[in-house]
Amino acid sequence: MKTVVDLRQLLKQYGSFIYTRDRKLDLQLMLEEVKELYQYGMISIEEYQKAVLVIRHEEQLIQ
Template sequence: MRTMYDVQQLLKRFGIFIYVGNRLWDIELMMIELRQLHESDVIEKNDFVNAMMVLKREHRLELEYQEGQN
């Protein structure tokens, strides 16, 4: 798992489709959903850790991008 698209596909396997309209909010909501799947033992720890690393990187990059716009 290397991209946000990969994380979206993982969530899609569980019927979770996320689109709020704001990329930062989408990422944060995906993190929440992943944590819930992990706490419910629905996904493996390895998938959870990899997906969270991807989302944290995307979150940081999006914050940097938005700060650069101001």
């Protein structure tokens, strides 16, 4: 996972579609979804870490 598109594809596999027209809010919602998927054991620690890195990188680009 290297991009937000990859992250969206991961979330889509679990039935989560996030698009609010607010990039920052989208990233926050994606982070919450990824945390929940990890907490419930649906994704691995590696997937979780990569997703968080992608989100953090995108947040830096917004600011």
